[in-house]
Amino acid sequence: MENNHSLLGNNMVFSVRTFNNINQIGLKELGNHFQIDGDKADNPDAYILRSQNLHGEVFPENLKAIARAGAGTNNIPVDAATAQGIVVFNTPGANANAVKEAVLASILLSARDYIGATAWANTLSGDDVPKQIEAGKKAFAGTEITGKTLGVIGLGAIGARIANDARRLGMNVLGYDPYVSIETAWNISSHVKRVGDIKDIFAAADYITIHVPLTPDTKDTFNKESFDLMQKGVTILNFARGELVNHADLFEAIEAGVVRNYITDFGTEDLLNKPHITVFPHLGGSTEEAELNCAIMAGQTLRRFMETGEIVNSVNFPTVVQNLSAPYRITLINKNIPNMVAKISTAVSHLNINIDNIINKSKGDYAYTLLDLDESDAEKVANLVANFEADENIVRVRVIKK
Structure with a gap:
């Protein structure tokens, strides 16, 4: 404690x-x-x-x-x-804007294999380099992204930007996010089609980009089951977290021709120097x-x-915001158990202190309280703090003087 x-003020x-x-x-x-x-x-x-x-x-x-x-x-x-x-x-x-640009650049680079083409061009030598280039460039003929379908998994700050700008580039865009906020939803173009099942993304997209946090539920989002739903020649872009993709299943999908390219910002040794895999050194937000x-x-x-x-x-x-107008504010981090607010209020009243304002919000096993006191007596406040510190269910106490 x-x-x-x-x-x-001091x-x-x-x-x-x-x-x-x-x-x-x-x-x-x-x-x-x-x-x-x-x-x-x-x-x-x-x-x-x-x-x-x-x-x-x-x-x-x-x-x-x-x-x-x-x-x-x-x-x-x-x-x-x-x-x-x-x-x-x-x-x-x-x-978000930096990652958005990295993803869009990667889509364009992969569609035309600019990275492979540049690497090949730099192996050439001799006075007839222009002739060699003209003869060999057909190996790098690519496709345009206009009219292709991009699936965006996760429509937060990054995913929403990618969806909107990909649409402006002429792509058909599908978006999946069961938890998208109302604020973000307002910022997503009406031309972006929202789908209610992630399988719709897997089945229809030419390009798939993922922008979700790594959790037990999202780990291995890309696995054998999801690859089996995809059409051949899909490009997967992972600028979120490496563990969202099961590498063993990815290698099988590449071998089968399901995945044409895998582009990631999260390099591990097993991904390096493999065909159809492009690894960037975590440059998305850099x-x-x-x-x-x-x-x-x-x-x-x-x-x-x-x-x-x-x-x-x-x-x-949780987000906890409350204007401070009282002489003292006490902040409490406490275990999220029943009757804690009542216990806090009772401790205040026992010392004849008035509560100017109180807000308590919980998240999981813990809660956060802002307690504003209409009290200028520092000794009474110190006694209250001591009582809070003695409570085994209160993890941390802070005092802020206006």
Whole structure:
């Protein structure tokens, strides 16, 4: 149990440890109440990272938040962080345009085999190179993407952009996402046909791109069963997570001529130097603009949480936003059990403190509470905090003074 008095009026400074190369402009979003300690911080308040693998790490006792400058959080042991009351944030959509462009470029490259053609051209020599090129270029005659069908699995920030722009390029687009948000749905072109069964994508598409998180349900989305539904000559694009594709089944599908090309941003040794497989070195979101956008969003999200207790863009806790107008705010991370709100309210009333506002939301086994107190007596607030800290069902307590 840890009690952090975030008294910003008293020049409270939060220590932040950074991993990887975080854009400095993004770090400036943190403002004056944050000290960037790089890898020198032994017991920081927060982490900001990109691809650093935290599995196996022992989190310091003071750590309250981890901000991932990117969408995926597979490099973070989210369950372990949650159990310690550490809020994990990501930056959904910040690199969406970069990944969209990478996918569309890959579709165009594969349709005409530009990569293979370039590799072949660079093997030529002699004064008659132009003649050799004219004689050999027919081996690389490709197809146009206009009129072809693209299946998009996952219509989030990335998938929706790909669907819309592929349609503008003349492709017929099918989209599958049973969990698409209302906000995203409004941004998807009416020309994108939504299907209710992923099998419709497998059966009809010339190109299939997937943009979903890796979960037990999505692992091996592409397997023997799904490949068996596909028409011959399909191109699979995977810029989401490598484990979405079963490699053994993929190799069989390539051998059978079902998969003409597999293009992925997630290389493993078994994929390298194989025909019909193109491996990029995880370049999808690696643009100057995307890295800046991710760093800025991570900085803004982290600052908001540390200074106000509000949560947005968290992968392990619900979105909780509440305007702070009272003298004190207490934030609580507690186990999601019955009657916790009643217990919290009773603890406040026993000390004759008025509640100005309270909001409690749960996600899975844990819940998050913002408790705003109409009380200026610091001693009474400290006693309340001590009572909360003594409760075995409350994992972390913070105090924020307006």
